[in-house]
Amino acid sequence: MNPSPERLGVGIGWRAELDLTVERLPGVDFVEVIAENIRPSALPESLRVLRSRGTPVIPHGVSLGIGGAEPPDHRRLAHLAACAQALASPLVSEHLAFVRAGDLEAGHLLPVPRTREALSVIVQNVRQAQESLPVPLALENVAALFGWPEDELTEAEFLRELVERTGVGLLIDVANLYTSQVNLGLDARAALDTLPLEELAYVHVAGGYARDGVWHDTHTTVIPPDVLDLLAELSARAEPPGVLLEWDADYPSDAVLTAELDRIRAASHAR
Amino acid sequence: MPDDHAVDEPRGPDDRALDERRAPDDRVTEERPAPDEHAADQRRQRLADAQRGLLAALVAGGPLPDGFDPVRLRIEAAGLIAKRRGLVARSAPDLVIRLGPRFAALFTEYAERRPKPPGGSLGDAKAFADWLGLPLNPPPAGRWARFLRRRPIS
Incomplete structure (x- = not known):
C-alpha cells in the first residue's frame, strides 16, 4: 500500500463556496475535497468538471478518527473508498487524530497520546484502513493545543514509526507544524528532520493568526511568512509531490488565491 | 484553534452500534497468537478509557484528567x-x-x-x-x- 510518489503539483482545497473559483483559477494542478461533504453517487457538478479536465481530486477525510481506541468504522472506510472510486483518486488522506470516544463526539481532530502502547493500537487501525481502501492512504499531522502527560514520542517520531510499520503515506501540514511550534514550543524544523520525507504524499499549507500568544490555524488568511519559510525548508530537503492551499472561510478574491498559489509554487521550488 | 475543517457525521445513519457488536477477533490481524490478542484488547481498553476521560472533560463537563x-x-x-x-x-x-x-x-x-x-x-x-x-x-x-x-x- 505504499503510495507511489505521484506528481500532483500545486493545488487548493475544493469547497462548495469556491466551486466556480476553483474551476477558473489558473495553476490549479489538483484539488482535495472533504470526503464527508460529498456523496459519491451524486458528485458536485464542479468536481465532475474538474475530473473531466483530468484534474486529480483527493478525498480528505476528517471524521474517521484512526487514532481512536475503536477500530476504524467500516462504514466510514467504505465511504472513503467509494469517494476514491467515484473520483478515480490517486490516494485518500486522513489525520493522525481521534475524534470520538465511546458515546462522545469531539467534532474535531484531537491529538492522540503518543505512547508505544497507543502506537501499537493505531498501527492495527491503520492496517485495517489500508485493507479496506482501493488506493493508498496518507495521514496528516494535526495542529494541537495541548499534549498528553504520558507522551513518550514526538508527533514526528510517532508518525515515523507508523510509516515504518504500516507503509502509510505522509501528508505534512506545515501550518500545523508551525501551530505546534508556537503553541507547544515544538521545533518545526526538528520535526522535519525526523519525519520520513521519502514517504511524503503531499503537503498542506494555510494561514491563521495569533491571539494572546496562541496561534489559531483558521485557514482564513494569506500564508504567513513563517509558514511559507517552513514550506521552503521542507522543499529543500525533499521535493514535495504536491502542495495544497487550504482556505475554509472568509473567502478572498480570485486574485488573492492566485497570488497565494504563486507564492506556494515559488517556495516549494526553493533549493 | 487547530485545523478548522467541518468534522461532521457522514451522511447516512450512524452505525457505531453495529460496529460495537463485532467480535473482538475481527479487529486484530490473524498472525498473532491468542495471548497477544488479549494484550491487544487490554491496550485498546486503556486507550479507550484515556480518550473517553479526556473527551468527557472537554465536551461533557467531566473532571479534568491528571497531568493535563x-x-x-x-x-x-x-x-x-x-x-x-x-x-x-x-x-x-x-x-x-x-x-x-x-x-x-x-x-x-x-x-x-x-x-x-x-x-x-x-x-x-x-x-x-x-x-x-x-x-x-x-x-x-x-x-x-x-x-x-x-x-x-x-
Missing part, C-alpha cells in the same frame, strides 16, 4: 464549542437570524455541558432549538441552493 494543562484544555473546550456553533449556524441559518446577537451566548450556554448529539450538525441544531423551545425551520433546499450558486454573477 488546565488552561490549554479550557481553550480547547471553548474552541470545540465555537466550532460546533459555526457548524450549527451553517446548518440552521434561520436560528441565527431569529436569535440575532444572542445566538453565540445562548449556544455556548446550551453546549457547555451537552456533548454533540447524534445526527451531525443538523442534529445539534435541532437539539439546540429544542433547548430553546423554538421550532426549527428546514434549511434551504440543497438542489435550488446549488443551482443558484452556479449561476453567473453578472
